[in-house]
Amino acid sequence: MDEVERDSITGRETTGHEWNGIKELDTPIPRGVLMFLIVTHLWAIAWWFLVPSWPLGHTYTKGLLGVDQHRTVEARVVEGQQERAAWMARLESEPYDTILADEALMKTVRDVGRQLFGDNCAACHGRDGRGGANYPDLTDDDWLWGGGPEMIEQTLRVGINTAHPETRVGQMPAFGRDEMLDREQVRNVAAYVYSLTHPDYSTPENIDRIDAGREVFVTTCAACHGENAQGNPELGAPNLTDAHWVYGGTMDTIIASVHGGRQGHMPTWDERLTPAEIRTLALYVHDLGTRQP
Incomplete structure (x- = not known):
């Protein structure tokens, strides 16, 4: 039988490995670490049975808890639509003066309108609505086609110089290039x-x-x-x-x-946004132009 070598200082057995005069102790894994590994493995195995885990061809194991992220997302979407339904109906049907006088509803307009504006208008007019080179500033209360919510709604709906049958048409002639003026x-x-x-x-x-x-x-x-x-x-x-x-x-x-000459272009949003969304944007843009700094 081979004689077990022990470290003279700690009294622990060595593995027999030695590097540059340093011998490796045969130290066991700490009990706390071992227990942690055991618990995490048991938890992982239990989790496989509790929630959807393993693919099985065209399906997967459903889990004992019945967790389904698809249903969860669908339920939250339905809840969100129900919450939006009341004020969206008001935005779609009530006169602009009534909406403008309702500060609580206008707060919703500003919150939702900011998101709609960022998704659809900011690419040209900037996130803050201040425009840029060749794009109008919407915050200065100076309007080409009128700054009332009704006029802004119409501009959003039909666009400017678009293929929409009711489009606004605006063009500055090229007086010099076309030799109307010398x-x-x-x-x-x-x-x-x-x-x-x-x-x-x-x-x-x-x-x-x-x-x-x-x-x-x-x-x-x-x-x-x-x-x-x-x-x-x-x-x-x-x-x-x-x-x-x-x-x-x-x-x-x-x-x-x-x-x-000049000929601007603004797309029509008639088929891209719902009537309620267009009216929300019209109110939001109107508010940008009239809001006190």
Whole structure:
């Protein structure tokens, strides 16, 4: 029989393995660790019987507890729909004035509208609704087609320059490119429009050009923008006197707009969103434009 070697300090048996003069002790697994492993294995085996666990061809073991995530999710969806049904019905049917006067319902509009806006509108108008280059700012209470909830709802429903049979149609002609105005007339009318929001531009050096541009504006642009240049929501013609610009209000940008024209596009949401969702978005966007900072 081989003689068992024991460590002189601890008195424990060694395994016989030695590395660089260091001998390995034959130390048993701690009892606590062993018990933990036993309990976890027993729990795993029990869990196999209690909940769905093992695939069996086209099915699986159902478990003794009857847990079914499909049914759980379906039940929660039904609960959510039932909770939404009451206020969604109100949003779909009640007059806008009534909804706007109900602060509790408007809180729901802001919560749900924020999500709808983020999912459908933020790609162009930004998460905060402040727009960006070539996309309108929806928070400044300055509207191309009118900012009442009814008008916003219609814009959402039919879109702008879309294939919808009732679409809003808006286009700024390319006065320079299509030779309706010559180069000098384009520069003159751009100078006049620029002066409307930059009074300091009306200097003695520029006044003749501005006056000439005013004449071009009256004969060419006033039909859409009005003689006072304050726009026309019926045509989607912007107000040129308030310093709110979609494409930019610098002199160069205005010249580019007059020369090359502009034609925006907004998709129709008529078949993408429900009537209640469209009305929720209309209220949310209206609220963005009128909410006090």
